[in-house]
Amino acid sequence: DADVTQTPRNRITKTGKRIMLECSQTKGHDRMYWYRQDPGLGLRLIYYSFDVKDINKGEISDGYSVSRQAQAKFSLSLESAIPNQTALYFCATSDHRTSGRANEQFFGPGTRLTVL
């Protein structure tokens, strides 16, 4: 079944370490997104990508970087992790080439990151 997968699912790291979270999709969607979720704050957009050559900052991009290695892969990096980046991170995809479905996002299972 076409899917959105994230690795790792859980990660504990220390302050100052570089961390990469990976997202892959088999849906053939053109757009991909990274969100973080914190209690009481809902989902906040970190970065989004409309295609391999198009990367855009979201609401809270400071301290993060991304790479769209291929249409199916979108990775999120924390160059030097800090404790307030402890959160649940979601990758999502959407398809803007299919009429009527452009606003529907499909989410991965999430990565729980803890920065000590």
Next chain:
Amino acid sequence: EDKVVQSPLSLVVHEGDTVTLNCSYEVTNFRSLLWYKQEKKAPTFLFMLTSSGIEKKSGRLSSILDKKELFSILNITATQTGDSAIYLCAYVDNYGQNFVFGPGTRLSVLP
């Protein structure tokens, strides 16, 4: 600044009750409003609303949008324990570029 507000933030009901969840938004260039259900991990899509006054239904869930008053409601009738989840609403701007989520309503349905 564009924002989405949901109320209540938390709600506890008993099985069989009917609940109404609220979502209001202050946005420019509005295109659509979406509702999601989040149980354990990833949100799952419920509804997408683009036009005012047209109710979307799926089983015991229904939703409607009021673009004049800038709000949407999600109704759940005859609630079941399986309806316990966080319900998120989000708007999409007219360029399809910006998804902004509200904080969610945590619904707990007791047996």
